[in-house]
Amino acid sequence: MDMSGLLKANLLNPIALSFALGIVARLIRSEFSLPKDIYTGISVYLLFALGLKGGVELADASFASILKPAGMTILLGVITPLSAYGTLRYLGKFSISDSAGIAAHYGSVSAVTFVAAGNFMTAMAQANPAIPPVEGFMPTLLALLESPGIHIALAIGAIKTARPEQNIKHVLHEVLTARTMVLLVGGLIIGALMGHKNWEVVQPFYDSKGAIFRGVLCIFLLEMGVLAGARLGDLRKVGPFLFVFAIAWPVVHGCLGAWLGTLAGLSVGGATVLGTMAASASYIAAPPAVRVTLPDANPTLYLTSALAITFPFNVLFGIPLYFRAAQWAAGM
Amino acid sequence: MDMSGLLKANLLNPIALSFALGIVARLIRSEFSLPKDIYTGISVYLLFALGLKGGVELADASFASILKPAGMTILLGVITPLSAYGTLRYLGKFSISDSAGIAAHYGSVSAVTFVAAGNFMTAMAQANPAIPPVEGFMPTLLALLESPGIHIALAIGAIKTARPEQNIKHVLHEVLTARTMVLLVGGLIIGALMGHKNWEVVQPFYDSKGAIFRGVLCIFLLEMGVLAGARLGDLRKVGPFLFVFAIAWPVVHGCLGAWLGTLAGLSVGGATVLGTMAASASYIAAPPAVRVTLPDANPTLYLTSALAITFPFNVLFGIPLYFRAAQWAAGM
Amino acid sequence: MDMSGLLKANLLNPIALSFALGIVARLIRSEFSLPKDIYTGISVYLLFALGLKGGVELADASFASILKPAGMTILLGVITPLSAYGTLRYLGKFSISDSAGIAAHYGSVSAVTFVAAGNFMTAMAQANPAIPPVEGFMPTLLALLESPGIHIALAIGAIKTARPEQNIKHVLHEVLTARTMVLLVGGLIIGALMGHKNWEVVQPFYDSKGAIFRGVLCIFLLEMGVLAGARLGDLRKVGPFLFVFAIAWPVVHGCLGAWLGTLAGLSVGGATVLGTMAASASYIAAPPAVRVTLPDANPTLYLTSALAITFPFNVLFGIPLYFRAAQWAAGM
């Protein structure tokens, strides 16, 4: 499949279409939105499901097979916040707080983008039997990439702005024990402990390739679309540099991640997903942490770039691109 | 099956029984009720599911096959608010505002009643192989019938009471972009775009004939029963004319709809569903629109008749009747 | 399987693991918790599902086969509040209000513990074909055991503290018409009326042995773990007597229930579940009823013992024990 075929397949996916519907709903000034508690409840389900399945497959994986990908993931968790901070601070001339705040978002990862990449690879593998399934331990890497970037970026911000340390420690603890971490890491452990027999009993409910997970995901993306659409009005406020950054930075780091993933021995699908993770920006864990520790960082900048530019870009266009990069890296 | 057999089959359906349970719960003064956000979340799921499936099947339908039924649906969307307004204003001697307010409800449609009719026809078709399945594009007709009736009735009210126009425009926009429309029309478009392959992936979750959709529907109807039950105490307040109206008007327009549907070439099932749509009264989109534009219309009248009389009547007794009418119209 | 094998199988179950995760989340001071409305919504689903399935199977059961177990259940509903009250008041020297308040909890039943016992027996029956499936009418017994214990304990409290009667009547009505009762009893009736054919249509959604029910149950137990974990800090406040009571009383009455169930002709699985019911303490219906009628009973005592001691004990260790007791009673 050539690039335009990949793009089309990705865009006609119900997940991308649901996201688009949410944006459109907001553009026509509909008052539609999912109740907040439903949105939270769905995110609990999605994250726990990811963790459980990842755990079941983690129990099957050899330590050796994970070691290199895990190391590469942590490396990305260190590179991405530094590169984002440097680019914004020294090329973009943003303030320390703004640079560190945005870097915390891009140094972390968006679980929904991760899921969209997995979905894309499932469709690719179905269309082309030569493509192997994505490694089952990828959710472990997702958990690994979640928090280091936030910690590093906030530490930079705290050091450079010389702010009191106590608050920071409190916030770092919150990042480490946030919903995402509890569900993902907890799910991984439960999945690893419970074994295949117990997994089979709940698999139709939790399997990320199943109808329930994907159906629920559509509703989640519908609301994500509404949230992203609500920020479109702020696009003008982010300025040309950040706008370009929010697309170019993911492209560069998505390809980098895909390449590093390939080096670490991941399959083309695994490398695509790792690249997508690197390219994605957190909009759940990072914002409150940044808000509390860097109050003078402008929320419009980090929320709009992460949610209204980078997220849609990755889900709609980035993933096929990182797949291409992974194919290229694998010499296919 | 004779009429009493049809009725019994309809009443012993878990959907009708769940509705009855909700009413009983309220009658015994139980405090049970579904949290509002759950109720909203379920309605999002149900409407989106209807839209998606309708869209997938719409993509298969020829333009010619839909044209006549669609035209007939729009005709019903014009006839029903006018006939309801006329009956209430000139026979029932209700005020302009009350007549227009109630007409806005009966001129629109209840999605749950629509689903109940579809369920009923699925059961009929299972019991009798001679009955063909309902046309897959019916959700398209549902979307078509949703708003014209509200618009027409509110326009009548606005003209006759000579109220400022600005507010009206705002409200009409809200009706057109309300949750129901976004999910139904959006779902139709997504369904039509995504194609059968993508549909199959999520079908067990979204299919209105599947266990999940129907199971969730039972919980939704349980709460509808609680809401309807809470209005039973107001039955005395609606007066004898409106009470009779809330049953007789649906019977007349349900049979009319079934007949017009048959004329338009719909199967007996499709005609039954179209009749049910005509006979049903909106209680989601219409009430807020009426409240804002016609503040002196008495909410007790339109909410109680739509929710506590017409809705139960249709779900429990009306649907089998409209089915009989459709059979009769088809000369069966 | 020996006792340690039973325990291990029980502890590595995703349901027990999810519960443990919730406790751990709270111990590491995570802010994770399920939105309250989601928690309520899930409990509606679980109870209604239990009722429906129980009703379908109740319709199949002969009156004779239920009579003895039902009588025995009611007997347990009378014995347990009295024995709990006596133990606490005369051995433990608790005040009348505290004794009656705690007795109301232990005299009633925890539906989630009931489900966990059913789950455990399903796993046992799968591992060992000699173990017959649990009687399908057990949810009927659950409904029978729900309220008498609360009524008896509150009556004792009211008589002994000589408080005004009016309030009591109001509260007893509330207990009888509470969510649990409406859903369980209502579900039983609907299940019995709708018959197997209608059940099959919704079975994958509602079946307590299905993936959806069990998957949702994991999320529910995750939150139960959070709630129980939040009370662990109060363990010191309950004192040594109540701490021992909250484990020893369930052990005694769980074994008693298993033995009485066997006498009443229940299978080993049915007797295990009945024992578990007797051993379990309500934490949904009882607390508000006690709070309103016995305001000077200390909520820390009854909530902590029921939720943070007895519930985890039963789910993690008690159930395999009552199973052993039932096997012993059946002479196996």
Next chain:
Amino acid sequence: MMSASPLGTTLQLVTIIAEPVLEEQLTRELRSLGARGFSVSEGRGQGSRGIRASDFGGAHVRLECVVSAASAHAIMDHMAAHYFAHYAVIAWVSEVHVLRGEKYA
């Protein structure tokens, strides 16, 4: 009982924060003590009492009613007599100005 102010009649706003299980009985009692209506919302809180019954996270209801000064007195006395000892409850009164004062007093 009521006094006129440039912003309308002066009445008393009684705010009660209480355990959710008490909502029904409190609103019944407010009615009987002279409140012609009331408004309720939900929240959470902390005070001297750590635990709250029948809920697992410290939730409470917040009742507000606009009443005459006499009713405000009666309500506060009633709260003190029946609730302060055993329940997690706080109540306060403040002065407010309403139009259509006769509707509420």
Next chain:
Amino acid sequence: MMSASPLGTTLQLVTIIAEPVLEEQLTRELRSLGARGFSVSEGRGQGSRGIRASDFGGAHVRLECVVSAASAHAIMDHMAAHYFAHYAVIAWVSEVHVLRGEKYA
């Protein structure tokens, strides 16, 4: 319009409890009557009117805005003229003290 107090500027807090369908139009009107901001929360209630439209359980919204006395007057008059007759609505005004008073009046 504003007076200084030891606790800051004295302004008026207008509290409006209204049917949810009115939220959007009320907040628009509050802005045009001088409110620089407002806060909204949800609740339920009972008054003289039994039924509430477009909702099935008596839900309402509670709007609060801190404004100058002149705006408070204007808002109350507006409410009386346009809402009291047909809608389930209550509104009251009380005195509050804020810092940065010029931000709100």
Next chain:
Amino acid sequence: MMSASPLGTTLQLVTIIAEPVLEEQLTRELRSLGARGFSVSEGRGQGSRGIRASDFGGAHVRLECVVSAASAHAIMDHMAAHYFAHYAVIAWVSEVHVLRGEKYA
């Protein structure tokens, strides 16, 4: 600090509306500034600042605490010093009457 009124002790009610991320730290600080308890509810709003961090729809928390006048002063000063510049926050003080005044001041 406290004065007696026919409706009980006169104290100050401090109401703070703030971004949800601040809840925990604010309640900690309220305690340390003399509040013996507080009540929290959720809502939404609009002010001069368009955006609110860490939430996607303008949600906020509303904290209320009944305190002595001295504490009210301290809290308001603290809010002005630490929050008004960077955060979407509003705070006001009003006079209320409580029974058992010694419990809150």
